[in-house]
Amino acid sequence: MPIAQVIELIYKIFGPYGMKVPQLIPSRIRLLSCSRSFNCSKAKDRLGYAPIVPLEEGLKRTLESYPHLRVENQPKREGPSKASICLGSGKVADTLLWKDKKQTLITLLVLVAIYYNFIASQSTIVTAASKLLLVVSIFLFIHGNLPEKVFGYTIEKIPISYFILSEERSHQTALSVASSWNAAVNVLKSLCKGNDWSLFLKVVISLLILSFLGAIPFQTLFIIGLPVAFAAFYLYEKNEQAIDSMFLEALSLVCKMKSDITKKVAGSKKKD
Known part of the structure; x- marks a missing residue:
């Protein structure tokens, strides 16, 4: 208070x-x-009323009468999952959610190789970029000289168009950059006016989180972030309803504890 x-x-x-x-x-x-709880104490005292069904039994019967509301009986979600929507429902979502296992495994191998060759070795930015370009150049050269079939396996050649940035794509990229810049400028304008306190708090909290993450070594972030990115979203998609149910139960428990604490504080103040 x-x-x-x-x-x-x-x-x-x-x-x-x-x-x-x-x-x-x-x-x-x-x-x-x-307190918004209801009781029948006056009915008991003045009318001699006695409940036929105890409270716990009544709650049990009520819960049993709504089997269609249970998590296991909920209809399966149609369309993209929450995790897929959160990840943009594109190639990133397909990779992190293991929908394209081949692409996911290749991405994992590439990231692990990048980690051991560039991050774990603690190379400078110039050295890391040089190594990366060297590896890419060697790979493209060898890949370009390979025959169409090796030991019975067909080698898919990388088309030249894959490396060409189309005019439409470049236009979209420029629009995206301009939109992000304008959004940042609008945020700065709102902060300068000093009217939007919620925006101010969001910016402050975001910068505090960013400063906290910036204090953590990049190597540690990579080690933690890589398994989390490839496991957390996948597990959430597979157990979306159960996790949402657990979250709602935890939230309900927190609200109940908050209400109980508030009642106790209010009761102690009344006694005082």
């Missing part, structure tokens, strides 16, 4: 200058901390 009162005081000071109404204010805390 003291924090909410401080926030309310800040709003009273900066409200005339465009600060939005904060979510955490004393009146809302009092509203959320009110």
Whole structure:
């Protein structure tokens, strides 16, 4: 409550200058901390009422009467999964979600090779770039001189068009860069006006997270990020409903604990 009162005081000071109404204010805390449970104590005392079904049994029967709401009975999601949508539903999604196993394995091998040859060796940027270009040049030269079939396996030649940046693609890239730049400029304009406090907090939190990640060595980030990227999204897609259900249960438990703590605090204040 003291924090909410401080926030309310800040709003009273900066409200005339465009600060939005904060979510955490004393009146809302009092509203959320009110008990909304129902009991039949008056009916018992005045009318002699006695419930036929106990509360726990009633809850059990209620849950059993809605089998279609259980996670295992939910219809399977149609269309792309949440993980695929989050990853853009393109080649990146297909690679990280193991939809194209060949492409995923090749990507993993390339990333592991990059790690051991360029990151683990702690080479400078110039040295790493030179090594990478050398490896690519040797690979392309050998690949270009290979016959169409080797030991019965067909060698797919890389088409020249693969290396050509089309006018449409370059135009889209330029538009994307310009759009990102304009979005960043708009954010700076909003910050300069000092009206959008939520945007200010988002920028501050994002920069703090970025500074925290920047303090971690790139080698450590690569070691942690590579397994997480290729495992976390895949596991989430395969167990999407179960994970969402667990998350909702955890969120419900946190809300319940918060409500219980608020009630205890309110009760202790009343006693005092």
